[in-house]
Amino acid sequence: MSEEIPMYREEKRTYDLERIEALIEENGGLARTSQITGELGVDYRRLQQFVAEGSLTKIRNGAYTYSKDRISEERLIYALFHQDGVLTMESALYYHGYLKQRPYGWSIAIDKNASKSRFKLCYPIVKPYYTKENVLKTGVMTLDRKDFPMKIYDKDRLICDVLKYQEKMDRKEFREGVFSYIRDEDKNVVNLMKYAKERQVIAKVRNMIGVWL
Secondary structure (H helix, E strand, O other): OOOOHHHHHHHHHHHHHHHHHHHHOOOOOEEEHHHHHHHHHOOHHHHHHHHHHOHHHHHHHHOEEOOOOOOHHHHHHHHHHOOOOEEEEHHHHHOOOOOOOOOOEEEEEOOOOOHHHHHHOOOOEEEEEEEEEHHHOOOOEEHHHHHHHHEEEOOHHHHHHHHHHHHOOOOOHHHHHHHHHOOOOOHHHHHHHHHHHHOOOHHHHHHHOOHHO
């Protein structure tokens, strides 16, 4: 009998983890504490144990996902922000092919009225750009990737934002992004000047990009 109790405990632990992971899958990559402890009836101490040993990852207070080796940052970003967030700045430069290396952290444009608590994340690192609703929706497209169909700013809108927020960027990434845009044969100068007017960076566009066009 003494040998059966530890075996039962281990089986129960495995069963709980499998149910939590199934819940995470059903929810698109995330599960809330209330779902895990309420709907599944898993003890909160066991949930914390799973996090401590790396079987689960805490995203923010009250939200969990798989272990880090089982879920990509892309999938997490999609789960967290695909409904109302837009890839911008360094993140957008990378996915447009303007940066060779994916930057540390994620730059996400979001409505200025969005809850600030959404960005108090333990993982992954996210930098929000709070934006007025009409500005947020200008120049939005969707990445042509089945595994990561995030909204992203088109190239011409993006470069205007890069120029507008130049001081917030690493100098090397700024130069790499701007010169990659200049060399891009698919850039649209008409759209660029339209966005430049809307984003109030016409002078920067003329001084820093116009001489190369």
